[in-house]
Ligand SMILES: [Ca+2]
């Protein structure tokens with residue numbers, strides 16, 4: 284049927300348009316993991332990018348938090364109180380099977396970030412009555428070590444795409460600012476310098492930009508982006524409310540976040556320039572912690 288030249292041309296043009304449409308909208312099968320209390324306590328779910336087909340992955344009477352995909356998309360790390368009042372890190376397959384504990388310690392472990400090579404997980408730990416510090420877990424043998432140890436609270440690590448550096452938030456200079464350090468914990472440099480709190484940094488997939496939350500406008504929290512050296516700070520949202528965990532899509536074209544701006548916490552997606560902000564959960568229960576499938 285493709286030997287007629289005009290029909291073949293039409294088919295070719297159609298195929299090119301189809302491929303162009305696919306590349307501009309990303310992977311249509313891609314999912315977002317998130318947490319919600321819609322079934323009575325914090326559980327981890329996945330859904331399609333338009334919010335359809337929400338599927339629960341955890342089913343534990345205690346709270347489960349903060350899902351993050353492994354770089355190959357096969358597994359999800361998260362924190363949970365299922366072993367006691369202090370959160371510990373767990374890992375499961377992307378379909379929710381084989382839920383396995385990763386950390387076994389006296390502290391409260393949360394905010395995991397999987398290294399680009401899949402071999403390590405950075406996370407924040409708060410010891411009993413002490414400050415938050417950033418730790419690094421070696422996935423193969425389960426051994427953890429401190430990356431930070433100063434008097435401030437250091438947390439919410441985010442890897443550079445090359446795996447050589449970590450962004451994090453800290454109040455070591457008096458209010459929450461965003462810092463970058465080498466992945467061995469050395470050489471911390473402050474990127475923001477504003478008397479209001481700046482927190483929850485996430486590094487863009489091309490390494491050039493950082494999205495974060497700040498109260499610098501004095502109107503409540505909003506989402507901002509800046510260049511990786513801390514310059515060119517640009518505000519992306521304009522509805523004062525709580526904002527949490529802005530996170531880049533794998534292609535860098537979009538940012539997902541959670542916010543209370545519509546009365547309860549919902550997951551939103553917007554373009555990287557702040558345009559076309561869409562509520563994709565639209566559920567009366569609180570929804571948090573969006574994470575894009577790689
Ligand atoms: Ca649960």
Ligand SMILES: [Ca+2]
Nearest residue numbers: 459477479481
């Ligand atoms: Ca600040």
Ligand SMILES: [Ca+2]
Nearest residue numbers: 548566568570
């Ligand atoms: Ca909701």
